Amino acid sequence: MRKITTVADAKKEIAKLKNPNCAEDDVFFQAMEEVLLSIIPLFKSDEVYMKSAKNAIIKRLITPDRVIKFQVAWLDDNNEVQVNTGYRIQFNNALGPYKGGLRFHPSVNEGILKFLGFEQILKNALTGLPIGGGKGGSDFDPKGKSDFEIMKFCTAFMQELHKYIGPRIDVPAGDIGVGGREIGYLFGTYKRITSSFEGVLTGKPQFFGGSLMRPEATGYGVVYFTQKMLELEFKEDLKDKICTVSGAGNVAIHVIEKLIHIGAIPVTATDSKGTIYDSRGIDVELLKRLKLEERVSLEEYTKIHISAKYIPVSEYPEDAHAVWDIPCYGAFPCATQNELSVADAKNLIKNKTTIVAEGANMPSTPDAIHAMIKSKICLAPAKAANAGGVAVSGFEMSQNASMEKWTFAEVDRKLKETMAEICENVASTAKEYNLDGNYVAGANIAGFKRVADAMIAEGI
Ligand code: NDP
Numbered sequence: 001m002r003k004i005t006t007v008a009d010a011k012k013e014i015a016k017l018k019n020p021n022c023a024e025d026d027v028f029f030q031a032m033e034e035v036l037l038s039i040i041p042l043f044k045s046d047e048v049y050m051k052s053a054k055n056a057i058i059k060r061l062i063t064p065d066r067v068i069k070f071q072v073a074w075l076d077d078n079n080e081v082q083v084n085t086g087y088r089i090q091f092n093n094a095l096g097p098y099k100g101g102l103r104f105h106p107s108v109n110e111g112i113l114k115f116l117g118f119e120q121i122l123k124n125a126l127t128g129l130p131i132g133g134g135k136g137g138s139d140f141d142p143k144g145k146s147d148f149e150i151m152k153f154c155t156a157f158m159q160e161l162h163k164y165i166g167p168r169i170d171v172p173a174g175d176i177g178v179g180g181r182e183i184g185y186l187f188g189t190y191k192r193i194t195s196s197f198e199g200v201l202t203g204k205p206q207f208f209g210g211s212l213m214r215p216e217a218t219g220y221g222v223v224y225f226t227q228k229m230l231e232l233e234f235k236e237d238l239k240d241k242i243c244t245v246s247g248a249g250n251v252a253i254h255v256i257e258k259l260i261h262i263g264a265i266p267v268t269a270t271d272s273k274g275t276i277y278d279s280r281g282i283d284v285e286l287l288k289r290l291k292l293e294e295r296v297s298l299e300e301y302t303k304i305h306i307s308a309k310y311i312p313v314s315e316y317p318e319d320a321h322a323v324w325d326i327p328c329y330g331a332f333p334c335a336t337q338n339e340l341s342v343a344d345a346k347n348l349i350k351n352k353t354t355i356v357a358e359g360a361n362m363p364s365t366p367d368a369i370h371a372m373i374k375s376k377i378c379l380a381p382a383k384a385a386n387a388g389g390v391a392v393s394g395f396e397m398s399q400n401a402s403m404e405k406w407t408f409a410e411v412d413r414k415l416k417e418t419m420a421e422i423c424e425n426v427a428s429t430a431k432e433y434n435l436d437g438n439y440v441a442g443a444n445i446a447g448f449k450r451v452a453d454a455m456i457a458e459g460i
Pocket of ligand 1: 177270272336
């Protein structure tokens with residue numbers, strides 16, 4: 001790989017790496033392109049990284065250390081054998097054991113997990129904790145499965161995965177489709193196979209090693225980051241501000257909950273079928289009951305709150321989403337990748353949105369990012385804004401290793417401090433490279449520097 005000092009250089013290198021016959025890798029290249037294009041100022045100005053062509057840092061960073069792919073055969077409730085594919089991408093362990101969630105969703109493939117694993121390397125670096133980056137999961141669809149089927153799938157998945165993980169090797173956690181219940185079944189299987197009760201997974205239920213506040217951590221962290229960013233940029237806060245949120249899972253629910261705690265007014269939630277708009281503010285307890293306990297469609301919300309509006313996905317143009325056309329001060333995409341298109345960005349700009357804080361991983365398309373930055377919307381990028389989840393996972397690893405149990409207030413205080421530190425680091429890094437206010441570039445440069453420094457120091 002040649003020296004990269006211009007956008008054209010970076011684009012040329014990415015084009016060389018792309019396999020045009022592998023559409024699965026599109027999201028991975030999207031993530032890589034965003035990072036490579038925004039770290040060019042680093043190569044231009046910094047002697048150590050100018051030599052990165054010699055160290056092949058970029059090439060080593062974008063190539064996973066290991067891609068593990070395996071068969072998961074399990075027995076459904078009709079006694080029929082079902083077969084899924086399981087993956088673990090061990091991407092980079094320069095800073096510590098591989099760390100990153102497991103996603104169970106029918107859309108999962110190697111490309112999606114490579115994108116998530118790559119993002120995870122820089123996100124974990126931003127936390128300042130000694131953790132590397134990885135990601136895993138399966139194309140298994142938990143929707144409509146009985147509790148027993150979920151358990152049997154998790155057991156079969158861990159029967160293979162356990163060979164590759166360990167508290168000092170690779171410590172998976174949850175992601176889409178994997179919450180406390182799934183982590184419990186995965187942990188139980190690991191423990192039975194290895195006869196070892198150890199901190200091999202984070203996001204465990206609290207009564208056997210889980211950290212208090214892990215379920216809340218990603219969502220609360222997104223709001224703490226947003227508060228800090230608003231303070232740094234405008235000396236403003238979120239009190240009494242209308243906010244829109246997408247998603248109705250772990251991250252979205254806890255963003256909504258924390259927004260309510262601090263006096264903001266979150267008015268939306270979405271799932272894969274539609275959007276709820278409740279102008280009086282979302283009833284978060286009802287949302288939790290519908291999505292975390294009963295696991296039903298969001299449409300049920302309007303049976304209790306009849307003044308709330310339900311907008312099915314089919315009622316909106318394909319390239320735009322109802323949730324981003326509702327006027328708001330702050331927008332929080334917390335569902336999935338590429339859920340905020342350039343058409344959505346234009347609606348946010350039209351409605352004079354001040355801040356967009358990404359709770360999901362890579363929720364905005366490259367065109368949407370470009371449009372938002374150009375029109376001076378404050379954009380809090382996912383790898384910084386949603387790092388609270390992995391930060392508290394890191395705290396869970398510390399508690400497991402030292403046999404300690406921290407209180408909720410202690411974890412919350414540490415999370416708040418961590419998010420403020422990440423925000424300040426990202427803001428000052430952007431400033432250092434004359435990109436004042438560009439948190440996307442600041443996060444990519446700050447994360448890259450920490451990993452690259454470790455890789456150079458560790459040699460090959
Ligand atoms: P959950 O499975 O708890 O919830 C995901 C939510 O998003 C659900 O409401 C789901 O709708 C919706 N959703 C999923 N896919 C789509 C889609 N293709 N179109 C529309 N809606 C969709 O996942 P999490 O809340 O844990 O994760 C959400 C995002 O946050 C992901 O990008 C994840 O990688 C990221 N993240 C999660 C962390 C965590 O700690 N959990 C940490 C850092 C990032 P439905 O109910 O209909 O399925």
